[in-house]
Amino acid sequence: MDWMMYLKVFLVGGALCAIGQALIDYTKLTPARILVSYVVTGVILGGLGIYQPLVDFAGAGATVPLTGFGWLLSKGVKEAIAEKGLLGILSGGLTATSAGIAAAVIFGLIFALIFKPKDKS
Amino acid sequence: MSMTPQEYEAINQRYSPASKGWKTIPMAWLFGGIICCIGQALSDCYQALGLEKDIASASVSVTLVFLAALLTGLGVYDNIAKYGGAGCLVPITGFSNAVASPALDFKSEGLVLGLGAKMFVIAGPVIVYGTAASVIYGLIIYIFHWY
Amino acid sequence: MPYRIGKYTLGFDQPPAVLSYAAVGSKKESEGPLKDAFDFIEQDSYFGEKSWERAESRIQRESVNRALEKGNFDPTDIDYIFAGDLLNQCISSVYGLRELGIPLFGLYGACSTMAESLSIASVFIDSQAAKRCAAVTSSHFCSAERQFRFPLEYAGQRTPTSQWTVTGGGAAIVGIGNKPPFVRGITTGTIEDYGIKDANNMGAAMAPAASATISRFFKDTHMNPAQFDLILTGDLGYVGSGILLELLEREGLDIHRQHNDCGLLIFDREKQPDVQAGGSGCGCSGSVLCGHILPKLQRGDLKDVLFIATGALLSTTSVQQGETIPGIAHLVYLSSQAQDEAFPTRERASQFDGRKEKR
Numbered sequence: 001m002d003w004m005m006y007l008k009v010f011l012v013g014g015a016l017c018a019i020g021q022a023l024i025d026y027t028k029l030t031p032a033r034i035l036v037s038y039v040v041t042g043v044i045l046g047g048l049g050i051y052q053p054l055v056d057f058a059g060a061g062a063t064v065p066l067t068g069f070g071w072l073l074s075k076g077v078k079e080a081i082a083e084k085g086l087l088g089i090l091s092g093g094l095t096a097t098s099a100g101i102a103a104a105v106i107f108g109l110i111f112a113l114i115f116k117p118k119d120k121s
Numbered sequence: 122m123s124m125t126p127q128e129y130e131a132i133n134q135r136y137s138p139a140s141k142g143w144k145t146i147p148m149a150w151l152f153g154g155i156i157c158c159i160g161q162a163l164s165d166c167y168q169a170l171g172l173e174k175d176i177a178s179a180s181v182s183v184t185l186v187f188l189a190a191l192l193t194g195l196g197v198y199d200n201i202a203k204y205g206g207a208g209c210l211v212p213i214t215g216f217s218n219a220v221a222s223p224a225l226d227f228k229s230e231g232l233v234l235g236l237g238a239k240m241f242v243i244a245g246p247v248i249v250y251g252t253a254a255s256v257i258y259g260l261i262i263y264i265f266h267w268y
Numbered sequence: 269m270p271y272r273i274g275k276y277t278l279g280f281d282q283p284p285a286v287l288s289y290a291a292v293g294s295k296k297e298s299e300g301p302l303k304d305a306f307d308f309i310e311q312d313s314y315f316g317e318k319s320w321e322r323a324e325s326r327i328q329r330e331s332v333n334r335a336l337e338k339g340n341f342d343p344t345d346i347d348y349i350f351a352g353d354l355l356n357q358c359i360s361s362v363y364g365l366r367e368l369g370i371p372l373f374g375l376y377g378a379c380s381t382m383a384e385s386l387s388i389a390s391v392f393i394d395s396q397a398a399k400r401c402a403a404v405t406s407s408h409f410c411s412a413e414r415q416f417r418f419p420l421e422y423a424g425q426r427t428p429t430s431q432w433t434v435t436g437g438g439a440a441i442v443g444i445g446n447k448p449p450f451v452r453g454i455t456t457g458t459i460e461d462y463g464i465k466d467a468n469n470m471g472a473a474m475a476p477a478a479s480a481t482i483s484r485f486f487k488d489t490h491m492n493p494a495q496f497d498l499i500l501t502g503d504l505g506y507v508g509s510g511i512l513l514e515l516l517e518r519e520g521l522d523i524h525r526q527h528n529d530c531g532l533l534i535f536d537r538e539k540q541p542d543v544q545a546g547g548s549g550c551g552c553s554g555s556v557l558c559g560h561i562l563p564k565l566q567r568g569d570l571k572d573v574l575f576i577a578t579g580a581l582l583s584t585t586s587v588q589q590g591e592t593i594p595g596i597a598h599l600v601y602l603s604s605q606a607q608d609e610a611f612p613t614r615e616r617a618s619q620f621d622g623r624k625e626k627r
Contacts, residue, residue: 009154012157013157014153016211017154017212018149020153025142025146034211035247036247040250047261059164060163063181064181064182064185064212064214065153066213066215081259081262089263092259100179101248107191109224111193112194112240116225117228117410117420118421120199124476126464126592129463130464141428210424222423
């Protein structure tokens with residue numbers, strides 16, 4: 001096992017979350033807005049070619065946070081345009097992220113059906 | 122008594138307890154870092170089992186989404202987030218929680234207009250603006266042949 | 269008959285008595301400092317029902333039924349019931365009180381509902397429009413959270429200024445009687461808005477309303493804070509209470525010694541850190557008044573109490589559209605005596621000529 005890699009994952013992934021916490025604590029941004037800006041930032045950084053090196057450097061530390069979701073959207077669009085041309089603009093993003101979104105829908109549905117809402121303890 | 126909103130806001134600020142950033146930010150770092158490390162460990166496992174890197178990466182997302190949705194259903198995820206803060210919101214597990222929690226909560230309003238419709242009440246904007254940003258990006262690189 | 273004292277305050281010739289009262293709570297409330305104040309505590313916050321909304325209706329029904337029982341009343345003994353809650357279209361009151369068959373006035377005063385309902389009930393009694401009236405309100409953490417904030421399982425954090433909606437309710441039956449507590453007077457609040465937009469800081473949104481109502485009461489009655497044992501605000505919590513004391517101080521009213529807040533009494537912010545700035549919700553002031561304060565007035569442990577329930581008049585729509593949050597506060601003067609020298613009688617009040625006074 002590559003312990004150096006895990007240190008990098010922890011540092012980069014943790015830092016992205018710490019920035020989010022700082023935004024919650026010290027700005028008036030609501031969590032929903034912060035998550036939206038994370039994804040959009042991911043798309044922009046991905047598009048500018050800045051995020052890919054971070055993914056190569058920190059692996060899951062860069063792909064698991066929501067910026068990674070944005071990066072994946074931009075990556076998918078780029079690949080799809082190269083492959084399918086104009087249509088790729090529309091199909092690329094959601095195709096690349098489809099597994100994650102479909103998983104959220106399906107598991108959300110299943111567990112919502114099984115469980116009962118609980119009071120906060 | 123007359124007072125401008127600015128004057129009142131100044132009084133409000135004095136009595137509002139400050140956020141405990143010295144505590145919440147390191148905790149977010151810790152929890153977020155741990156979740157990402159779990160993702161990395163899963164990725165290493167899947168690749169060791171012979172999956173290609175991209176497929177392993179997508180499988181990691183699916184696994185994390187599954188775990189977060191399960192913990193949400195069990196009523197555990199929000200209790201972890203009480204300590205982890207943004208460390209539990211920013212990773213993809215937070216996205217999963219944002220989908221599963223309204224689905225569960227609005228089940229009482231029916232399976233179609235409750236669970237089905239309200240599922241994306243929090244996470245919807247992430248998909249809407251993420252997709253929109255990616256389409257704009259796609260248009261730009263298509264026009265300038267940057268792909 | 270009710271008579272006017274100054275511009276905002278009403279006095280009662282024959283102060284209505286609170287004949288019976290009851291408070292209901294749930295798990296979190298039972299872990300707080302007032303755990304022994306409740307007549308009924310249900311550890312299961314579903315109250316045996318299938319939805320949070322039904323659970324809240326159950327709280328309201330339970331509150332009224334216990335108050336009726338304690339006073340040996342039948343629903344037919346009650347001429348009117350004044351009720352309200354936080355949910356859209358006040359459904360907790362509607363479904364909770366549906367089977368009682370008592371003529372209903374539905375109220376919306378957000379968390380000020382306990383004082384609002386008690387005010388109107390008292391006016392009905394002293395004006396002889398009714399022999400007995402019930403005032404009731406409730407709130408439920410889960411139903412309020414669902415309606416106003418996020419799903420219960422959502423991982424969002426609560427900010428340090430946010431308050432915890434009390435799962436509970438209170439009911440008081442007001443009528444003609446010679447045993448304390450008595451409702452001596454009321455001051456009805458105006459809508460006050462100092463521009464707070466943060467829906468997670470209700471205390472700050474409501475403090476100006478409480479300050480305005482309290483200072484008007486003292487102006488109208490020519491009384492002073494030292495004449496009271498307790499000046500109890502509804503649910504300003506930690507933030508709003510601090511602001512209230514400062515606002516009143518700027519007007520030359522020092523209520524440090526008398527002031528307390530239902531939102532600070534019902535939970536222990538040290539031992540229950542989840543509640544952040546304290547308790548809130550209609551059931552907060554409702555259950556604290558009916559479980560903790562009214563018994564003390566009845567026993568004579570407290571003599572003169574100003575009860576000021578505060579409400580934040582926001583809706584999910586208004587918040588999302590970026591509107592500011594208006595507040596309101598209604599004051600009820602409760603006493604263990606029906607008569608004394610301090611509170612202006614009809615004759616004295618007529619000499620104040622309060623209507624000419626500038627506020």
